[in-house]
Amino acid sequence: MNKGQKDIKKTHINERPITDWLPITMKEVEKRGWEELDVVLISGDAYVDHPAFGPAVIGRILENAGYRIAIIPQPNWRDDLRDFKKFGKPRLFFGVTSGCMDSMVNHYTAAKRRRSTDAYTPGGEAGFRPDYAASVYTKILKQLYPDVPVLVGGIEASLRRVTHYDYWQDKLFPSVLESSGADMLVYGMGEQSLREILKLAEKGVPFSSMRTIPQTAFMVGEDEKMPRNKNWKDVEINGHEDCLKDKVKYAANFKVVEQESNKAQARRILQKTGKRTLVINPPYPPMEEAVIDHSFDLPYTRLPHPKYKKRGAIPAYEMIKFSINMHRGCFGGCSFCTISAHQGKFIASRSKESIMKEVDAVTKMPDFKGYISDLGGPSANMYKMKGKVQEICDRCVAPSCIHPVVCHNLDTSHKPLTEIYKEAAAHPSVKKAFVGSGIRYDLLVKGHNKVGDDDDMEEYMDNLIQNHISGRLKVAPEHTSDNTLKIMRKPSFKHFHDFKKRYDRINKKYGKDQPLIPYFISGHPGCEEEDMANLACETKDMGFQLEQVQGFTPTPMTVATVIYYAGVHPYTLQPTYTAKSEKDKKNQHLFFFWYKSENRRRIADKLNNMNRPDMLKKLLGKPQPEKSAKADHRKKQYRKNKSKKRR
Known part of the structure; x- marks a missing residue:
């Protein structure tokens, strides 16, 4: 030993x-x-x-x-x-x-x-x-x-x-x-x-x-x-009772809350609630390296409390116990995501020394077999990225640094991250250090990240694909419709095509078979059934049978949730369509699973109703006879009732 x-x-x-x-x-x-x-x-x-x-x-x-x-x-x-x-x-x-x-x-x-x-x-x-x-x-x-x-x-x-x-x-x-x-x-x-x-x-x-x-x-x-602070200015948003009476007033609040939560010099927010006033003080600046290091360097056992031993494993812990979180925050600002509302859009990164100290601690865990499951963060590849000129960031009110375009002031270099990958992989007790967090692929495509260096992107992806993928790589294009993606604050799907070309090329270079696993959402504000049909057709053309899919879930403090409830976009106050009934949601979700035989009839009916024989042929391979799903249901119900009468 x-x-x-x-x-x-x-x-x-x-x-x-x-x-x-x-x-x-x-x-x-x-x-x-x-x-x-x-x-x-x-x-x-x-x-x-x-x-x-x-x-x-x-x-x-x-x-x-x-x-x-x-x-x-x-x-x-x-x-x-x-x-x-x-x-x-x-x-x-x-x-x-x-x-x-x-x-x-x-x-x-x-x-x-x-x-x-x-x-x-x-x-x-x-x-x-x-x-x-x-x-x-x-x-x-x-x-x-x-x-x-x-x-x-x-x-x-x-x-x-x-x-x-x-x-x-x-x-x-x-x-x-x-x-x-x-x-x-x-x-x-x-x-x-x-x-x-x-x-x-x-x-x-x-x-x-x-x-x-x-x-x-x-x-x-x-x-x-009301308490006073000479360094803070106040902004009063619509009161709670006003929001109950008027959905548009509720929607208008969100823009203020989101912007003030992500500003370097934010205002204090006031909101009347009954006979009292809610006061939300501005946030602290992003954590400095020494402060975030301190939180991660404390003497954790990295283990569940012993009292749980006989009750079974804790699934969330099993998923992350050999992983390393390298930063906090996310500047993506996706409309459906709560990360920036909770952690903020500015990235707070740990030092390389702190990260390697944790890598060493992981290698000493009782059942460690040599594999780091994830070197990542809220987004895997935002480590050390920040504004080049802080004064520009101080004036900024944009909720995303990379939508609709990558900010000219954002340093998107992957070099510090590539160095961490190499050092972690070189640890004598580490066989492989994988990246399990989702990759923000739009930072790795020159067509979208025009401020980025293409050689830097190539170097990062080359190292990632050669050494740090555990069979499959997670990415989140979320949709294929440009209209829906705009509301999501995600890039055009054409950039995903470009990313996949580079990804496939580098995999081929190393003789590897490491499929991409794309994540998609149905029922998101701005998405209609025809958009989902297009998504199914386009992803099928790319060779995907989708696995990582979900229906949109409204959660507090997101743009998409405000749209879902209020029916208007909080930044424009213009009406925006959202599927709200269970039937409409299921109809959208259905298109993810075009390859299942039990769904073919319903999908065919829908595409015929849309007058889209082109999609029908592309998705199901051959024209399907027009037949109403309702008629099928009525026929089955008729037979069932008839059988009951016979008994």
């Missing part, structure tokens, strides 16, 4: 003291010799001590700052609430998060069907968190401990920080601060806000006086004085 194998054995979960994890039981608190806790975190996820899981990051930051911290993961909200009571009152505050996903997205499909699994629970078992978890947990804490402040954060709180559309109840909700009763909300990646909150709380400053911390939100009563 070599030295590396001995090191691995030492880190086995069964041989680690329980104090290597943050405490989740009273016994674990007592083992640390603590008589009182400073902060208690409530999470909708199982506790995984890994930098990809928000509660672990927040917990480790609190611990590193010298605070006594415990986590209550997935508390039972339906019994006598003993989970919420087990630690008693913390000295400073409770922190609440629904977990790594919005609880409603976690629970329901695009068709509003309840999911049977939960990737953030041991064994993938569903039912361990409530709907609207952030609000439910907070209300319980306020009922049990009315005098203890509650700080709410995480993606659910972040995306629901202002009046938002809830797809599952098909109505507008006010800020989660209003519906939950929380004292303060931290939106986005909350490390910087948290440190300031801790500093003030330690000095005895009440939450009601913490009014000028960036990247926080709170409610101000009608009799309270």
